[in-house]
Amino acid sequence: MFSAPLKWLILQNPNTAAHFDNCTYECLIGNFGNFAIYPDSEVIILRTSSSGSIDIISVYRSSPGRDVIEENRGFWRSKDGISIHDTYVSSRRRRNLHQTSLKSSIVVTNPNTINHLTDYHDKHVDTITKCNYVWLHHITDAMNATVTYSIVNSWGYRDKNGSWNGMMGLLSRKEIDIGGTSMFLVGDRWDDVVYIPLSTPTRAAFIFRQPPLSFVSNIFTLPFHRSVWIAIGVLFAVIFVMLAISSKWEWSARNVDQALYPTPTLSDNLMLVISIVAQQGFGRNLNTITSRIILMMLLLAVLNLYASYSANIVALLQSTTTSIQNLRDLMESPIKCGAQDIIYNHYYFQLEKDPVRRRIIDYKIEPRGGKSHWMSAEDGIKLVRQGFFAFFMETGPGYKIIQETFQEDEKCGFREMYFIEHFDPTFTIVKQSPYGEIIRVNSLKIEESGLKSREMLRFYTKRPICNGLQKFINVGLSDCYFAFHLVGYGTIAAVLLLFFEILWKRR
Template identity: 40%
Template sequence: MYSNDEKRDMILIYGEKNTETFMKRLTHNYHVNMIKEIKTQRTLPEHQLFIIDLTCHDSLPLLKQAEKLGLFKSPFRWILYGPVATVSSFYFAVDSRVFIIEPDRVETIYKYSQKSSFVRDDVTSLSKRTNLMGATIKISIVITNPDSLNHLWDYRNKHIDAISKLNYILVHQLMSYLNASKEIIIQKTWGYKNQTTGLYSGMAGDLQKGVANLGGTPLFFTTDRIDIIDYIAATTPTYMKFIFKAPPLTYVTNVFTLPFAASVWHYCFVMVAVVVIFVYLVVLWEWKEVKFRKTISGKHGDTLRPNIFDVMMMEIGAITQQGSDVEPQSIAGRIIFIFTLTTLMFLYTSYSANIVALLQSTTDSIKTLDDLLHSRIKLGVEDIVYAHYYFENAVDPTRRAIYEQKVAPKGQKPSFMKAEEGIRRVQEGFFAFHIELNTGYKIISDVFQEGEKCGLKEIEYVNLIEPWLATEKKSPYKEVMKIGMRKIHETGIQNREIRRVYTRKPQCHTRGSNFGSVGLIDCYSAFLIFGIGIGLGVLLFVLELIAKEYFLRKIHTEN
């Protein structure tokens, strides 16, 4: 028994004069020297030429062995001497390079299919085999929604099975270009490997088993699929990403500190401290000055006392634009108070104007999967076959953590849902939905208000290039299909169908009118301050009660 490499080397012949000698050596098993000679001159398959004399009595067994080894497929080339009828039972496919030499002519011969008869062409017609003369091509396509079978041509519900509908049209154009008839096989899934048997399900399985010649729905490149199928053309700009509305700025930071630069805040604190000190000194002078004593004693209720806490309360009233029920009595004190109110009024106006703008602003802080994982945004995934596969089989630590912590936490129902439900939750905010972009943007265009289309963000989860059409491994139609798909691309048919079927990201035209109500999260800092104030007040009140009780008991004990 010999290996495939040895058998292949035994078939390779370098000239007509060697044929008889080689056949004798093969018949009598004197092949050792020939194998050694060929292996020392080994070349690439596309540079190998096989020459066979069909009048030799052992030529047919030799050709049968070559057929088993797959040597009639491209890029191997053959030159056969003798009548065509001798090899009529062999299948020289469309991609073969077989030349037949007869006494009066030299031609190329090939068959459109296993059952068809030989086509005999001039040797210059090798590049003109795109006319398959009605040969049947078996095409496997993926349909996830049964209703899509009713709308493969009419452009209705374009966002449902969009990739299948688009490529069904393109494959129809390809069959028209090749003059071939098609037989459609419907599958529910693209196909994934069974680790036990090594066989694939769905469309990939049809191509692996030879049930289909062409996969009519594109597949993503994966390392395991490269061994069972051949990719021929990129047809669809299909990408799967998380779509979400950029969260408000208040979601990630305290907007109440943002209106002023750090230097302005510093100057404001210094100014307030200086005003408190000067007002305190003026009030202290007023209470010691003889000419103000009578006035102060008559207006004791509305006169500012020389107490640092009273002065600070007056200043806080000015800062918050609430005014004060007490004031200095001297002209100097009133001048300081008036200019303090005026200065703080301008600062308050500037602060309020900036707050209004900031409350309507969004943040760009969520840019990566890691940012998404550690944000408070909830996640959801479109309930479709390939989404389950890529999320459930994620290996990368961040992607795995996203699935286990946010998509399918242990003990909770996994967040797989219909496209419409996921986009509705995106519209409500604080939700990122993983979906094929065409499907997502079609629904967004239909249900979002114009202002809501602004600030849409995307983050890629499945890091794959766009999907490609595929054929069975070493398909005889691979090259002619590649030529056909290139023609469809060059003539603009592919681009036209993409624009008709696929929905692009909605443009933002009315960002200025996108006003929303202020929510609790926007006022978080304000309520936090309020809560801290109440807590301190209650704490001091309790301490006062304790102190009062302590002193009352002490007085009672002393008496």
């Protein structure tokens, strides 16, 4: 009945004023020592003094094992009226908890984390736990309180019987005062805990390197715009027609023996153009000036086109694609996916109902009938380095591993794609905590003073800076994917033509 938001105003009976003057503390204040009058309580007592004035005092206890503390709030006199000394709210007046011992719990997924909570060693392991541990000590120092910890391996999820396990279980049973590790804002947790405004701005996302442009596009058609390709085709067609006319006139004008040197056919002229375009030379000599001028035009055109084409191909082979813009593109791409093997990833993946996200989980991370792609952060980032792999984990720890293991020329072209939609994880306290408002105010001070951002910079690594020093990329089979297609289709076409030629010859 003394907890917030209830407020008490206790008036002293004037007929017993003399009695209370003789035993002020023991008879008046000491009686509250057995009640739950804690820092969130508002108990105001109007006490009559021997001089006729009325003292205005507030009483509270910093913790169950502490004595009652008296606050002199002011006085009232019949001549002067009321005079208030302290108008501050209770969370400001009572921020000194006199070394009250608070209970907390932290989530540890790696046993070695206990040995490195404050030395910034292995920052990519249990990063949020280590960062929040330092924040919580800033809060308790501002409150002049101490804190004891219990260690759990889970943030807390409902069992089959509906009860909470992990840190949520300790909070819901009020076995601890404050959760030492931030947790996500989930709807079914609202009834059992209170969230305070100290969030950890970290996100989990798929981290992958943008694949080369040749991975998703026919790189052999990209050096020239479509209109340029059309213009090239028109140019070659005009030269072919001119060459066919010139060749026929040349043979007829020279009176060449048709039995020994038959007039070049359209097929011969077409092969001549194709041979020059493919830089394979040509099988016959042209003797007239007209034919040689046409041939020189073709050679000069092919020379300039090859120079431009080769320069663009070299640039494009080292370019990355921007075609993967959302989760659907990631699902439909040949890029493999994996996820960090940590408890909350398993939990939230089970709850996912979105069709696209569900397909990524069922076909790329947990393929039915195949090997699941749950792995450690180090193994996942190693696969990202090899290419064509997207790994789901916290971006800060992931970039820390990248910063330490990747070469400078490998720190470019990274892409983040968020998968789980949620607010930033936040600190939690028990329901109706007597220290709730004090913790909330000090949490805001931690952020306003810069202590929060300082620890974030120490524990969380930003995306590595790309200095542009990319080394030359070797061309592999995957980069020539469409060239093999062209060779394959050409071979099939050649075999079919051979088959039809045999049939034509037999008929």
